[in-house]
Amino acid sequence: MIESELRNSTTEEVVAELRRRSSFVMVSHVKPDGDTLGAGLALGIALRRMGKRVAYFQQDPVPRNLRFLPDTEFVARELPADLPPDTLFVFCDMSDYSRAGEFLPKIEREHMLDIDHHLGNSHFGAFNYVIPSECSTGTTVMHLLRGLGVEVDKAIATCILTTIMTDTGGFMHSNTSPEVLELSAELMRLGADKEQITEEIFANKRVAATRLLGRIVDEMQFAHDGRYCWSHVDDAMLAQTGADGEDTEDIVNTLRGQEGVEVAALFKAYDGEIRVSLRSNGRVNVQAAAATLGGGGHFRASGLTYVGSLDDAFAAVDRALVAQGL
Amino acid sequence: MIESELRNSTTEEVVAELRRRSSFVMVSHVKPDGDTLGAGLALGIALRRMGKRVAYFQQDPVPRNLRFLPDTEFVARELPADLPPDTLFVFCDMSDYSRAGEFLPKIEREHMLDIDHHLGNSHFGAFNYVIPSECSTGTTVMHLLRGLGVEVDKAIATCILTTIMTDTGGFMHSNTSPEVLELSAELMRLGADKEQITEEIFANKRVAATRLLGRIVDEMQFAHDGRYCWSHVDDAMLAQTGADGEDTEDIVNTLRGQEGVEVAALFKAYDGEIRVSLRSNGRVNVQAAAATLGGGGHFRASGLTYVGSLDDAFAAVDRALVAQGL
Known part of the structure; x- marks a missing residue:
């Protein structure tokens, strides 16, 4: 039984509900990543094997580097027209229902199952299966697959390992954790294609993204005795390198990984706004810093949107970080 | 018993020899990495616990990012003056004795133990413990630690996980492999500090190295329908970024990781010579290409030194790769 949070459902309760329903829509969050999509696909594939009707809804298209996952050809940006009234909507990897995006029609709470591993999950479903000690929503789903008695085959194992x-x-x-490494070994033995996952998600970098990284690194700046590193990306840099916003996602982590850097910020000044990604090594609370400028997130990773000039954004974020002890 | 190669010693034979001797010198190869050093340190720490005398020899200094390993303060660039005549020299992670560098005095074969996981190992020792199916020399050493009955503590586990x-x-x-993930889980449970290893070896990038990466990426060129990517680094780029040769090691892998790239080359034109690193995704044999220009290596990773201009080097390598089916 999972007792990590109030109003959490037990494995047995969720498994019973999955058995009871005959139709499902697996819902991924906006800007989908390998966890929201892989978790939904793994459970969806298992439910289809059980003879259930399964659809996939995702507001944004499947990212290029996740199209190798099984069943992604069924992921749609709208709902099927003829959904039965007892359809259960399964939200994977979302702290809140709103992360599904604005285009999902309103769903009654009684038809919502919330599967997640985020500590701050709002428990928005009639059924909530949230295990913050799990490393991913996919490993959370593994408990349900075991409860359902589903055979984890190559397709499901590849989704979970992703x-x-x-x-x-x-x-x-x-x-x-050691348990994560052991589960990964088990998934490989069950046929998970670790080499393909590695190639698609980590190795297969787009040339444009690498050129953009080169430009952003050229613009790196340091302050506070090298503890703070920041850089920016603007429309011109995207145009010159052929990159798009999707290509900026991991770059702030590269900035944070520089020797001696405790806090990093990437200022994304394109599409008519300035969005700022903040990362901390754990000493400075960047969630608190972002909150003072209307943003949010976690202690080590947060973000905000700034209205004003880029130079003003640099100064405002610097002040907010200094106030948190940078 | 290990029977993977002719003239290989069994685990029992090597363990008996380690017990019989009272003095050891652990030898790492030039340009030491985490495997040659971690394997030597792990076995050295174990032998010291058994009351043996242990020294460490390494021609080059310990790289910055490996100084967190236990016992590195004992790693010396010369041999102790008063070595007993029965001292056993333990060479870790070297296909051949010559990889120890030119400054190691000549050792009699009867005093050499060769521990390695490379397929082409020359079996240069009186004792050779070479297991090509192992992912690292450190995991090869694990068999000896088990044979010796040594308790794998936090220090040894950290070395092996490194x-x-x-x-x-x-x-x-x-x-x-799944076995590698399971062994890693076991080492974490024994106290291996995976977070520190990750930070030191993978995350903690020097600013100069990142700036150099940015410059090399700026210079990326593509040919043969995008299947071939190359770039270069010269003395001026090193001076402008503050980077040194050590910082170029992994960049050719970044070039190879670009979408659609099958073969990558990095031309290192500094210190008065042009050294070329080649990487392949497995279709084109870059060892064969390097061999036609006097170089060598493996099917997927090889290198050569070119005498001439940089433009001539570009052309010569291109021709050699085309001859291998690029």
Whole structure:
């Protein structure tokens, strides 16, 4: 039984509900990553094997580097027209229902199952299966697959291993526990294609993204005795390199990884706004810093949108970080 | 018993020899990495616990990012003056004795133990313990530690996990078998500090190295329908970024990782010569290409030194690769 949070459902309750329903829509969050999509696909494939009707909804298109996952050809940006009234909507990897985006029609709470591993999950479903000690939503789903007695085959194993490798940064982050490594070994033995996951998610960098990284690195600046590193990307840099916004996602982590850097910021000044991504090594609380400028997130990773000039944004974020002890 | 190669010693034979001798010199190869050093340190620490005398020899200094390893303060660039005549020299992670460098005095074969995981190992020792199916020399050493009955504590576990994470590229390469993940989980449970290894070896990038990467990426060129990517680094780029040769090691892998790229080359035109690193995704044999220009290596990774101008080097390597089917 999972007792990590109030109003959480037990494994048995969720398994019983999955058995009871005959139709499902697996919902991924906007800007989908390997965890939201891999978790939904793994459970969706298992439910289809059980003879259930399964659809996939995702507001944004499937990112290029996740199209190798099984069943992604069924992921749609709108709902099927003829959904039965007892359809259960399964939200994967979302702290809140709103992360599904604005285009999903309103769903009654009684038809919502919320599967997640985020500590701050709002428990928005009639059924909530949230295990913050899990490294990914996919490993959370593994408990349900075991409860359902589904055979984990190559397709499902590849989906789950994708969720692990996505949310552990390829086994690099501190959430890579011995149990995570052992589960990954088991998934490989079950046929998970680790080499393809590695190639698609980590190795296969687009040329444009690499050129953009080169430009952003050229613009790196340092302050506070090298503890703070920041850089920016603007419309012109995207145009010159042929990159798009999707290509900027991981660059702030590269800035944070510079020797001696405790806090990093990437200022994304394109599409008519300035969005700022903040990362901390754990000493300075960047969630608190972002909150003072209307943003949010986690202690080590947060973000905000700034209205004003880029130079003003640099100054405002610097002040907010200094106020948190940078 | 290990029977993977002719003239290989068994685990029992090597363990008996380690017990019989009272003095050891652990030898790492030139340009030491986490495997040669971690394997030597792990076995050295174990032998010291058994009351043996242990020294460490390494021609080059300990790289910055490996100084966190236990016992590195004992690694010396010369031999102790008063070595007993029965001292056993333990060479870790070297296909041949010559990889120890030119400054190691001549050692009699009867006093050499060769521990390695490379297929082409020359079996230069009186004792040779070479297991090509192992992902690292450190995991090869694990068999000896088990044979010796040594308790694997936090220090030894950290050394062995460092060898694994070094030689699997942080669990990314195809040599990351389920067994490797399970052994890594076991080493974490024994106290291996995976977070520190990750930070030192993978995350903690020097600013100069990142700036150099940015410059080399700016100079990327593509040919043969995007299947071939090359770039270069010269003395001026090193001076402008503050980087040194050590910082160029992994960049050719970044070039190879570009979408659609099958073969990558990095031309290192500094210190008065042009050294070329080649990487292949497995279709084109870059060892064969390098061999036609006097170089060598492996099917997927090779290198050569070119005498002439940089433009001539570009052309010569292109021709050699085309001859191999690029």
